[in-house]
Amino acid sequence: MVTVADVRSLALTLPRTTEHLIRDRVKFRVGAIVYVAFSRDETTMGFGYPKEERDGLVAAEPDVFFLPGASDLRFHWVCCRLDRLDHDQMTELVTEAWRMVVPKFLARQRLGA
Template sequence: MTTADDVRTIALALPDTAEKLAWGQPTFRVAGKIFAALGDDDTTMGVKCPVEDRAELIAAEPQKFFTRKGHDDTYAWLRVRLAALDDVDELTAILADSWRQAAPRKLQDAHPDLGRAVADGEGAA
């Protein structure tokens, strides 16, 4: 089972990442842009995910992935139940993919393999 502490450790190990409190929740930012946020009770997190990919991920693994109706409809975000993830490797892949979606091109180019497998469809989110 993965935890909020795992999210924090992995997220802060990614390049040019910082933690900042926003809306009363810990958020993780790359070059100032949010790529992940812990949920209110630290049992979930939100990550960047293209809107067109969300429904497929939720349908394939509804125990892991979800959105909040109304609030998430127009944002490129997906929510993840931390306890449902297989292990920290899956969490790492999800966070790295989200990081890649938020990171500036120059930073992505400096870390070409970070989040690549997930971005190419070989992993979740």
Template sequence: MAVDAAWILDLAASLPETGEREYVEESVAFTFRGRGIGYVSADGRQLFVKSTLAERDAMVRSRPDVFAEWYTSGRFGWVRATLDRIDADEARELVVEAWRLTAPQRLVREWEEASAGAATP
């Protein structure tokens, strides 16, 4: 399934304590407690997310037609993904991991436990 900007923003909004705000040049940022964890470009074609440096580098090396380095801040390396070249599972993994890198571990554990419980019939 292809993903679009609205799907990404809905996914981000479903994570605990996330918000949304306008960003540069009409792009939309999604945040955790006001701190940026991802952005969708104004044209809806690009996703930018927080990642570890190692993960970003691995993504770029393995699929340079899809992923690119975008920004580095301390121990984090933001990655740019072209939305029409990733599927829903990849997009979900990118967004959730960006949230996990920012949210407190206690909140991440609670969310994971609740998510696992919801998936079990």
């Protein structure tokens, strides 16, 4: 099971990431762009994810992943249940969400090609 503390310990190591508490929700962002956000009760996490791939992700593991609300479908965003997510999945999802919002040179510096 993944917790907000687990995500925080990873996210804050990623360059340009800042943590914010907005309307009782923990969010991680680069500049003004949020790439990870938690529900108020911290049981679910939304994260940046390519729109064209999210239906496949949800279909592959519907017990873990789900689509955001209708008003957020226009964004590159998908959600997951933290109690069903393992640490390796979280690391990959958070890192890739961060990669989507930073300049390419910065992602290459941090993660390589």
